[in-house]
Amino acid sequence: MKKRGSRTADTSAAQRAYHTLYASEPKVFDDPFAIQLTGPAWRFCLKNKWIVRFIERQYDWTMPIIGHHVARSRYVEEQLDKLLEKGFTQYVLLGAGMDSFVFRRPELSGKLAVFEIDHPGTQTRKRDRLKKLGIPEPRNVKYIAVDFEQDSLTEKLSETGFQADEKTLFAWLGVVPYLTEASILTTLKDIAKTVARGSELIFDVLYRSAFTQGKGTMTGRKLFRSTERKGEPMITGYDPDDLKRLLPETGFELTCVVSPDDFTNMWFTGRKDGLKPWKYTYVVRARVK
Numbered sequence: 001m002k003k004r005g006s007r008t009a010d011t012s013a014a015q016r017a018y019h020t021l022y023a024s025e026p027k028v029f030d031d032p033f034a035i036q037l038t039g040p041a042w043r044f045c046l047k048n049k050w051i052v053r054f055i056e057r058q059y060d061w062t063m064p065i066i067g068h069h070v071a072r073s074r075y076v077e078e079q080l081d082k083l084l085e086k087g088f089t090q091y092v093l094l095g096a097g098m099d100s101f102v103f104r105r106p107e108l109s110g111k112l113a114v115f116e117i118d119h120p121g122t123q124t125r126k127r128d129r130l131k132k133l134g135i136p137e138p139r140n141v142k143y144i145a146v147d148f149e150q151d152s153l154t155e156k157l158s159e160t161g162f163q164a165d166e167k168t169l170f171a172w173l174g175v176v177p178y179l180t181e182a183s184i185l186t187t188l189k190d191i192a193k194t195v196a197r198g199s200e201l202i203f204d205v206l207y208r209s210a211f212t213q214g215k216g217t218m219t220g221r222k223l224f225r226s227t228e229r230k231g232e233p234m235i236t237g238y239d240p241d242d243l244k245r246l247l248p249e250t251g252f253e254l255t256c257v258v259s260p261d262d263f264t265n266m267w268f269t270g271r272k273d274g275l276k277p278w279k280y281t282y283v284v285r286a287r288v289k
Helices: 008-022 040-046 049-058 060-084 118-133 153-159 181-194 219-230 240-250 260-268
Strands: 088-092 113-118 139-145 169-174 199-206 252-256 282-289
Touching: 008 049, 008 199, 008 219, 040 049, 049 060, 060 219, 060 260, 060 282, 113 118, 113 153, 118 139, 139 153, 153 181, 181 240, 219 260, 240 252, 240 260, 240 282, 260 282
Parallel strands: 088 113, 088 169, 113 139, 169 199
Antiparallel strands: 199 282, 252 282
């Protein structure tokens, strides 16, 4: 990844902003801060309805990706609310990008410690953007710069106020497909040995078929080409059976697989805009043994 960090982080924020501003009701995920956290070019485009309509025609292949993005975000935050009732006190966003959780949920500032972990370049860009916009950083969030391909997550967390004996939810969204398998395994092991037993991890994954059949679809062809041009190619996929074997080796147990069909049944059936998540990506929930 380049020194300036992830370009796809801005794109993800723009997709959440588009959904918030222009998708049919009911919104799957409402993120009013997303348009502020994406880059100035995206903000200009998204505020111009004529440009938005042009983008909708020219980039309609992105709609299944937007469907997945808003579904995964809603799922994670709904699970977090349930876990807070079970005594979870920490929330770690691995590859936080331009996530806006701490700004949307100020009522949790007194009972939930939030740790945003990301590539130094991405994190610096986000914090500079917040400063220019005059948006203060909430007191319950700590930013930790980590390059997943080089740094130890355990060491980075130990340098902060992270409490290893407190139950924690880790959200790892939009990251795994871009990492090598070695980096993925190292990160999983680091999490499992760092946190309290019973802590949880939610992450999204590409099916292996995304690299074959998926690439043959309009969405897949454009998506893989787009990420490659940004210098952030997607390189790793797993099927659920792979994770059933792999996760126990890293200290986790697989507790839930949420497929595109599951998400469709939850939030997308009967939508006027026809929005549905891409069928080659899914969400996994796992627990530290």
